[in-house]
Structure formats: structure tokens, C-alpha cells
Amino acid sequence: MDEVFLIGLRADNLQGWLAAVGTLMILDRQGLAATMHWSGVTPVLRSASKNEVIDVLWDYHPCSDILTNLPAGYGGEKTSLDVTGGTVIFDKVIEKTHAAVTKESISQALVHPWRNGDDVTSLGWDINALKQGSRLAGNKPPDKARHQGVVAGQWLAAESLPLTSYLRRDRRKQPYRWTTWGLPLDQAGVRAVVLAQPGEFEGVQYEADVYRNGQVGYFGLARTLSGTQNPGRLAQEGTAYFQSVYSGHHPV
Structure with a gap:
């Protein structure tokens, strides 16, 4: 069975984890029946080769409808992952990011360690993309x-x-x-785990605080909340929620 280790999409980097989930969502939409699990901080795809994955993502790229499907926040607020501010406009950055993607950049992001060499405005999800220029002698200010x-x-x-x-x-x-999961799951299973964050799937839970860099926010370094299970009440609530979602009884 083919396995692809997506070493660029690390779970201890929020953007890496988001990208892993986004990758599986695209593969599912494009009809590639792959599963994903995590080996440490690395997502692993099964039932697909590296070239298949890259080709499917690249074929999907011009058809992406993310700009028309961006979720709205609760009560008119920004969504939980929109920490933009000032002149940095969330949907405009996504539009420019999408336009700058190449097939080679997809390959580099998936199966190579990230070098953070692209001149693209950060949405605050990748701590390594934070511009620190003004804090280092001789460097330019962030703007x-x-x-x-x-x-x-x-x-x-x-x-x-x-x-x-x-x-x-x-x-x-x-x-x-x-949270991550250690058992191979298809898109339906991943959706349920992402929403419920239960503790039965051999994963690790992470969290990151939001900080400000001028008017723009960013997520700080990830910290681990659990080893292979989520503790106490969170696990119990997550398990009940997972069961309701995965059985189709919850309206999500």
C-alpha cells in the first residue's frame, strides 16, 4: 500500500496541521479515496502515491472555490482563525496566496521541510513567517x-x-x-475528529495563544496538552460529540 509522509505539514505548526486537513479535504472532493493518520508530528496519507497527490492538488487549484466558501464568524465577529487587522485583509491575502501557487510550490510544501522563502503575506498561522526585522540590528522594520x-x-x-x-x-x-489522530481515517472520520477532538484515536492535542504584532495577530508557539489522550472532562465531552457527529445525528 502506498504511503506518503507529508514531512512539511508538521502538527506542531498550526499552519502545517491546517494544511494537512485541507489536503485531505481536496483529495476527497476530487474523488481520491485516501486516508490520513499522524506519525508523531507528520501526517501520513495511505492509498495514494506522492505524484498522485501533487497532481490532484494541482488539478484542483484552478477550480478552488474557497473565496466563495469562506465561513462567517459568529454574531458578525471574525472567525476563530482570522487574526488579520489594519491593511491586511483576510480574503484578499487568500486570493493573492492562491494566485501565487505553482505545482512545484505544492511539492515543496508537502514533502520537504519548510524554508519560508516565499514573499507572501502571512495570515498569522505559521509562527516561522512572523517578520522580526525591526528587533534585529541592521534589519528592516516589519512593514x-x-x-x-x-x-x-x-x-x-x-x-x-x-x-x-x-x-x-x-x-x-x-x-x-x-488535535492529531494515530488511526487511518477518511475525510468523514477526520471531520468528526477535528470537530469533536476525542481522546480515543491515539492523537496529541495542541493549542496556541494569539499575540499581536502591530495591528496584525499571529498564533504563537504550539504547546502540547496531552500525550496520547485528552484528559478528564474534555475527553468525555469530545467522545460524546464525536459519536453524535460520526453517527450523523449532529447538524454539522
């Missing part, structure tokens, strides 16, 4: 420094938003939480 992102990684992460933006977070107080 003058070159961006240092991973263009295909940010696009694939954006493709996950119809699912991942619905993880609730009090934008002023609470961190964003996400």
Missing part, C-alpha cells in the same frame, strides 16, 4: 521587510477553513486548539 512564508502551505491551510474555522474560540481570551 518594509520581505515576507517569509510558504505559499502552498498557506493556500492548503486556507482550504481547510470551511471545517477548521468552526472550532470555537473566544477571540479575546482562549487559545486555538487542534
Whole structure:
């Protein structure tokens, strides 16, 4: 059985995890029956070769409808993953990111360590894309420094938003939480796990706080909340929610 280790999409980087979820969502929409699980911080695709995955993602790219399917926040608020501000406009950055993607950049983002060499405005999901120029002697201030992102990684992460933006977070107080899973799951299973974050699937739960860099927000370094299970009440609530979602009894 073919396995593809997506070493660029690390679970301990929020953008890497979002991009992994977005990748599986696209493959499912395009009819490629793959499953995904995590080996440590690395997502692993089964039932697909590396070239198949890259070809399917590239074929989908011109047909992407993410700009017309961006989720709205609760009560008119921004979604939990929109930390933009000032002159950085969420949907405009996604549009420019999508336009800059190439087939080679998809390959680089999936199966190579990220080098953050793309001049693309960050949406705050990749801590390594934060411009620190003004804090280092001799460097340009952030508004003058070159961006240092991973263009295909940010696009694939954006493709996950119809699912991942619905993880609730009090934008002023609470961190964003996400979880991995150690058992191979198809898109339906991944959707349920992402929404419920139960503790029975050999995964690790992470969270990251939001900070401000001028008017723009960004997610800080990820921290681990659990080893292979989520503790106590969270696990119980997540399990019940997962069962209702996966059985089709919950309206999501």
C-alpha cells in the first residue's frame, strides 16, 4: 500500500496541521479515496502515491472555490482563525496566496521541510513567517521587510477553513486548539475528529495563544496538552460529540 509522509505539514505548526486537513479535504472532493493518520508530528496519507497527490492538488487549484466558501464568524465577529487587522485583509491575502501557487510550490510544501522563502503575506498561522526585522540590528522594520512564508502551505491551510474555522474560540481570551489522530481515517472520520477532538484515536492535542504584532495577530508557539489522550472532562465531552457527529445525528 502506498504511503506518503507529508514531512512539511508538521502538527506542531498550526499552519502545517491546517494544511494537512485541507489536503485531505481536496483529495476527497476530487474523488481520491485516501486516508490520513499522524506519525508523531507528520501526517501520513495511505492509498495514494506522492505524484498522485501533487497532481490532484494541482488539478484542483484552478477550480478552488474557497473565496466563495469562506465561513462567517459568529454574531458578525471574525472567525476563530482570522487574526488579520489594519491593511491586511483576510480574503484578499487568500486570493493573492492562491494566485501565487505553482505545482512545484505544492511539492515543496508537502514533502520537504519548510524554508519560508516565499514573499507572501502571512495570515498569522505559521509562527516561522512572523517578520522580526525591526528587533534585529541592521534589519528592516516589519512593514518594509520581505515576507517569509510558504505559499502552498498557506493556500492548503486556507482550504481547510470551511471545517477548521468552526472550532470555537473566544477571540479575546482562549487559545486555538487542534488535535492529531494515530488511526487511518477518511475525510468523514477526520471531520468528526477535528470537530469533536476525542481522546480515543491515539492523537496529541495542541493549542496556541494569539499575540499581536502591530495591528496584525499571529498564533504563537504550539504547546502540547496531552500525550496520547485528552484528559478528564474534555475527553468525555469530545467522545460524546464525536459519536453524535460520526453517527450523523449532529447538524454539522
